Amino acid sequence: MTTTSTTSTLRVIQDHDRSLWRRLLLTREVAIIALLVLVVLVASTTVKGFAQPITVNYLLLDVAPILLIALPMALIMVTGEIDLSVGSMVGLSSVVTGVLTHAGAPFEVAALAALTVGVIGGAVNGFLVTVVGLPSLAVTIGTLALFRGLAVGLLGTTAVTDFPEQWTALAKAKIAGTTIPYITIPFLILLVIFVVLLHFTPFGRGIFAIGLSKDAARFSGINVERTKFILFVLAGIVSAFAGIFFTLRFGSARGDNATGLELQVIAAVVLGGVSVFGGRGQLHGVVAAVLLIGVLSSALRLANVTSDVINIITGGLLVASVVAASLLSWMQRLRAKAGPPTRFAVPSIS
Template identity: 70%
Template structure:
């Protein structure tokens, strides 16, 4: 009788819980990004003039606040192996709606609510095309990126609205009393806690990882894949709408081209923070560290006199390195798992073929 051996390849999993807790906590991409962030801060404090100024902290956090906000739902979307490239265009569209409605005499709070609802409706369009029509999210959101941006520019043309209630613009630029930390950090922390609990401590969050690892298996296990993804796109649109309102107040400027190109910064930060572009892996603390790393590095380089073009090149290199390193680590893990499976198969076959006494 001849024993038959088969090569066993381990399925994709989010995390190897067989490893000790300290290894799962420290030997991760998220921990590495946090370590690099700390290193960049320490080096900048010692070498870059005025980096330790409270104003630097204030302007840094103000500038990256929209990216921090939108990175929260973007993390959940990419974990499900989808993507939303239209977020910056939704920021521009909600900014334009805020300006137009305020100029028309609508009270600013009401204008802001309508702008956020417009962002949510943009998310509905994305979600419908992806989950109901069945189109790839990459193609859909490339199209809606141009669509929403075109609507925003078409509504205002080349003009800009700069007349907003002073109490609201002052609030957007205000700091937490006695600190250099902008007030916008408060709603961000609240949203971050909500998204972190949703992702890491609820069945809904576990379903996102399951969808990203294998959407067919997730479907047959009882997860409504379409509804889950639709919800994420609506959340992304609503948060982008809120970021657009903040962006408008921060710069006292409503224009159709506001936040142009921001989607690349958001996706770069999410991938750099340890979220796999192939889905099924990622954590919010790594993403927040990724946003802070890109923002801190850009701030330090600008203070050091480096041009924006060079900073964009560095951001692009970081994005490529993060994706390549993730793919390389995944390939090494699969190769190691396959080798272990083959060894176990050979041992099992040898044991089955051994004569019994």
């Protein structure tokens, strides 16, 4: 006769070992949203002029290019790649729009040409990364310099300012009866498209799978190269659209337009909860992070804080968010190593 002692082990799935409300509310994205609300409340009560409607208008106009480009950038970074050329593409599309308009082409034709340049630039990045197999960091550093060099080479140190008045007025116009600029409408349309694409389609699930493991995603039937190529093209065309808006908003096309914009976009995406290693990210966190940086910068400027100090505070916030995420991951690994609690069956005495 053989006596068998049974051991009951509680198996816990990491993603579902907490109640639903904790999984929904105790996240990095919700923390960024809560911090955004807190900063808005504090700035509204302590910074003179912050709560005025005109401040909201200028705030949205300032962050609009970052909001637009952050959408495709978030998807690219979820796959574990990066695109550092987006700021230079804004500048190049601005110059293309200005040069063609100055040459007598209708503005609509010039804008369409700029969008085409964005598609071509994104395709170049995607080809070098997915077909040639080069690292996206190295590729986009190179195209950052290439696109900026083309922009400066086309215009030199001059600027084009003769744009149709109806278009420049539209770029700064407000939706009737509100202080919200019209650029918010195309952003919201793009936001819905990218949210559906990332979170509610097989293509989006493939993006997360690529970020978690490129080889596993490929064995699962996901076309890794095609997915990345599409994302780089999307980044190029959205950056070109942002460049057209940038040009009309300021009424000027210059080769140095949007210099350094790519760093602001990447900072916002990382602050919004997208992992720098890929495989994780939510677009509502990214949008909240862009608005948080914009609100913080606007409030500090109104408080007469210099741009250097603003950069230091923004950089410190970004570093703190990355450190906090790493610390949380380290604690989760320690918890996983400790293992789930074990219950031992007590033999009954008969």
